[in-house]
Amino acid sequence: MKLLFRRVMLLLVRLYGFTGTQKDAKQPQTPPTAPRILLIRPDHLGDMVLTTPVLDALKKHIPQAHITMMVGPWSSEVVARHPAIDRLLLCQFPGFQRAPQKLLTPYIMLFSLARQLRRNNYDIAINLRPDFWWGAALLYLARIPRRVGYALAPGTPFLTHAVPFHAPALATVSNLRLASAALATVGQPPLAEPYTPAQYPLAFTPTRDEYAEVQQRLHKESIAEDTPIVVIHPGTGGAVKLWRNKAWAHCTNALPTLLTTPAQVRIILTGSTNERPMLEEIARCMTIPPLMLTDLTVGQLAAVLGRACLVLGVDNGPLHLAVAQGTPTVQIFGPTDPHVFGPWGNPEQHIVITSTHRCSTCPAIPCGRLDFRPTELPQHPCVRLVSEQEVEAAITKLMRKC
Numbered sequence: 001m002k003l004l005f006r007r008v009m010l011l012l013v014r015l016y017g018f019t020g021t022q023k024d025a026k027q028p029q030t031p032p033t034a035p036r037i038l039l040i041r042p043d044h045l046g047d048m049v050l051t052t053p054v055l056d057a058l059k060k061h062i063p064q065a066h067i068t069m070m071v072g073p074w075s076s077e078v079v080a081r082h083p084a085i086d087r088l089l090l091c092q093f094p095g096f097q098r099a100p101q102k103l104l105t106p107y108i109m110l111f112s113l114a115r116q117l118r119r120n121n122y123d124i125a126i127n128l129r130p131d132f133w134w135g136a137a138l139l140y141l142a143r144i145p146r147r148v149g150y151a152l153a154p155g156t157p158f159l160t161h162a163v164p165f166h167a168p169a170l171a172t173v174s175n176l177r178l179a180s181a182a183l184a185t186v187g188q189p190p191l192a193e194p195y196t197p198a199q200y201p202l203a204f205t206p207t208r209d210e211y212a213e214v215q216q217r218l219h220k221e222s223i224a225e226d227t228p229i230v231v232i233h234p235g236t237g238g239a240v241k242l243w244r245n246k247a248w249a250h251c252t253n254a255l256p257t258l259l260t261t262p263a264q265v266r267i268i269l270t271g272s273t274n275e276r277p278m279l280e281e282i283a284r285c286m287t288i289p290p291l292m293l294t295d296l297t298v299g300q301l302a303a304v305l306g307r308a309c310l311v312l313g314v315d316n317g318p319l320h321l322a323v324a325q326g327t328p329t330v331q332i333f334g335p336t337d338p339h340v341f342g343p344w345g346n347p348e349q350h351i352v353i354t355s356t357h358r359c360s361t362c363p364a365i366p367c368g369r370l371d372f373r374p375t376e377l378p379q380h381p382c383v384r385l386v387s388e389q390e391v392e393a394a395i396t397k398l399m400r401k402c
Contacts, residue, residue: 035065035066037062039128040135041070041075042091042095043129044096045074045317047075047317049321053175053203055067061188062188066086067084069089072092072093077298117144124148124185125139125146125147126148127150132155135149150165163181170341172195172197210299210302213300223291229265230265230268230310230312231304232248232268232311233313234275234282234313235271235278239374240377241383245285251388251392253288266290267291268293268304270301270318271294302321306325309327310330310395311327312329312330314332315331333366333383337368338352353394
């Protein structure tokens with residue numbers, strides 16, 4: 001029933017927007033020399049970090065372009081300070097608020113926001129999330145003449161330039177391909193290939209104040225500048241991606257024996273305020289009390305991750321933030337595909353451990369599903385079945401550089 005309702009509403013969207021887009025199509029569309037570009041990315045922290053190479057790439061290609069980015073308030077801090085962005089728009093994107101919503105809410109928002117965007121006279125818009133039909137429909141109703149995105153149903157009819165989607169591809173590569181296609185619509189040369197982290201690095205730099213605040217906090221905890229630090233960020237947005245708390249504690253208890261220097265390693269557990277109970281459970285099983293930080297801004301968290309010699313975690317946003325700081329990472333994956341959401345950095349600095357334990361009711365691993373109810377989680381233990389020995393072996397390999 002819900003799918004049928006969406007089909008009817010999308011048909012109404014196409015019919016409503018048809019007259020306006022046809023009228024605009026009759027007007028000459030000369031490629032602008034200083035295009036007004038709109039980027040849409042509704043996702044949370046990790047996906048937003050993986051998008052940052054696109055911003056630098058577009059600005060370097062067209063320095064005179066005016067770039068607006070529309071993001072959710074839950075990830076705005078990642079790009080708010082980026083020098084390539086001229087204007088930042090916040091949107092409570094439907095489906096990304098991690099909260100229930102009424103059936104008509106997405107469509108009411110769609111028409112209202114499209115009217116607002118129409119006043120800005122954008123020349124190009126890029127729908128950066130591959131399967132985000134709502135974003136494609138928004139650009140269509142906003143009558144932006146060049147609308148670039150991936151050719152995935154049901155959003156394809158709303159695009160003027162639908163790029164074939166070849167999966168799996170790392171999220172950053174997918175973003176760069178769209179940016180390259182968008183450049184072609186205004187007569188610009190494509191982005192140089194191959195797309196590599198060295199040529200298109202992640203970008204998020206803490207401020208001097210954020211570095212200073214973190215340094216002061218570590219000093220209060222008697223953590224000297226030459227003390228090796230290992231950060232563990234065990235939390236994530238989907239409960240099915242969590243590892244075992246006792247397993248994290250087991251690995252941290254083994255850390256001192258893995259160091260190549262006589263200095264004592266300090267452990268920092270990071271997470272949100274809501275994740276504090278999980279961190280406390282891990283800490284209770286540790287032989288050396290860790291420092292727990294659950295009140296950090298994104299910039300302060302990045303400064304902590306940059307101070308570490310190693311960051312451990314599951315598939316989550318802070319691990320991508322650590323990669324952006326050039327810090328080595330060990331990342332545990334299960335239902336999500338590391339070929340899409342894995343680290344965008346020097347492969348010698350990052351080890352991905354993928355679970356090989358397919359859950360009995362899942363067709364394959366990775367299955368790509370995260371929306372399990374709490375009662376379903378016991379039947380989906382793929383991440384929890386990753387052994388401590390696998391993680392310790394990865395830690396040993398990377399800790400040699402500490």
